[in-house]
Amino acid sequence: MRALKERVQKESAWVQPLLDEVGKVLVGQREMIERLLIGLLTGGHVLLEGVPGLAKTLAVSTLAKAVHADFQRIQFTPDLLPADLVGTLVYHQGDGSFRVKKGPVFANFVLADEINRAPAKVQSALLEAMQERQVTIGESTYPLPRPFLVLATQNPIDQEGTYPLPEAQVDRFMLKTVVGYPSREDELTILRRMARTAEAHETRAIVQPEAIVSARAIVDALWVDPSVEEYIVDLVLATREPARYGAKDLDGLVAHGASPRATIALALAARATAFLDGRPYVTPDDVRTIAPDVLRHRIGVTYEAEAEEVASGAIVQRVMEVVQVP
Template identity: 55%
Template structure:
């Protein structure tokens, strides 16, 4: 257990030499690597979303692709297509950039519905269909996507089914004053130093995931995290007067991811057992995009994070 946490700490430190002031973001991205879960990053431009993902990908010796999502992007630009060979009168599959270990989907909400549908198959089934053939994606396969919550022109709402496939939705905030000073000192030069060497291989990453299977989670904690998820669907059962603010609650996939992420959090802290605090630590990042708030909540300037905070305070750990 300690060897895994030591390796992750080394990655944190190396990434921190390039990326300033995003410790929580880096921590969650490492947790996603450990749990094999897709990540959606939301933040205004210029807060190092793309830089952080690029740097982390370099820390793991794996295949990496970056696709800039635009309104004119076609599914074939992402998945690949069939190329006709006139000499043999056959079609040959030409694989696209999605055939990689880490896919950076930059500004994912700028692509139209057909592209999102193609990406959804890859995220859910870990495979891509070209013509009549289905091709498995490399292992591991992770989608690390970014989106800008401010600029809405030329963007498309992500389908609920696709949003639910993201294990985490992370909010990337502005750096503090002192952190931004360090950013300026590092980056305001003709050629900023952004290089980072590989720290672990794919094989070592898979070994770390095998360690995750050894982390225990008690049934009482499982029941606690299930109560948290159930409170997003039936808040009145927990004396919560918030049902008018919720259109629908979290799916069963939320319960699975909560359990997995809580165990991953324990492993990152060199423990082979899970605590209720581990569940609380990851609850916001796993549940915030799985709660659909109502128009009444929007009118009251209430977010899903506000509702989750109320749920975490009210739902008992032990019953």
């Protein structure tokens, strides 16, 4: 364990400098940045939801600059076509051949801005890229660069021109983080830093992609006690059968619980949380810290829950209250 702790400290040496560099541009929103780092450390896609103007796009673009890797931003609009995302075949009149022109999805970090404004065919093309790490152009399949990560932003569903994402695609996001308004102190700092015509701070590259890949191996090696593993499984099972775990008040409110993919995601995200904290082992607090972001978008609520204005996030909080902590 001592040797593993030394490896964690060595491999995580870039974390604080990265946070400091991002903090020169982004005020507050520490939780959002940590969730993005968890995505980097686990290879899991991250969905950020919040009203416009909360620095979601700024956070992703700044983090991409701090990590020296290929970055593409794709603005999702109702008229976007799958070819605009993955690429297409271009006819060359000179020799009568078709050649592949790859789209912007061929990058290490893809910012899918306002992802819930695009039509279903575009979402289907992105789903293949997210799940299989490959895209199909014509009759051929092309692998995407490694590492490959989709960092998406989304406006609340009730805003004009937005559409719910397919459940299969939402499930492919390891985390869904709800971004809130900054505190009064942070808002005052934002005013003093950003309310000027001068250009903002130019973000420096702090870490190379190779360091992140190396850190992923350490994340996989972190110790998870069997009791913590059982706790993770119980949390997920409680979203499917809440009454069995003592939450009878949730009867009739859950249409479907989290899938086994949620169990895998919760374990990985808990490991990454421990890594960011510099520890070689996972605690129940690591699981509880990240559980809402892993589970909230994987729970379907019934019409009764909608009528009573019970959201999936409230169901997750109730589940965390009834499941015994080891």
